[in-house]
Amino acid sequence: MNKRPPRMPGQRGMMLIEVLVSILIFSIGVLALVGLQARMTAAQSDAKYRADASYLANEVVGTMWGDLSHVANYNGTACTSNTRCSDWQSKVSNTLPNGNGSIVIDATTQMVTITVTWQHGSDDQHSYTTRTRLSAAS
Secondary structure, eight states: OOOOOOOOTTOTTHHHHHHHHHHHHHHHHHHHHHHHHHHHHHHHHHHHHHHHHHHHHHHHHHHHHTTGGGGGGGOBSOOTTSHHHHHHHHHHHHHSTTOEEEEEEETTTTEEEEEEEEOOTTSOOEEEEEEEEOOOOO
């Protein structure tokens, strides 16, 4: 004779509900990790673009220091008359998404303002600006 233990009437299906709740909690955790991964990737891309913009701006400053006799030819956003400047602008546009570089030179103070802008996807436009003074040693 098989005797089964008596069932409690209010406990039927309780295990199934516990499993479903644990699956729900686990799924929310996995979705949170996926969201965190996406945000980390975006932050890493933004940091790379900022570092690239800084490097490019400082690179053209170094180029200008090495070419002090032709500094006036670097002025403007379309410095096609100066090969070094147009090469730098091509490098900016190839390195950064929708990248653009501009150089503004104040001839009286020899103050140079370099602005590098970029826009990745549907993000806002970002920019990096640096200023320096170029003058030959007397």
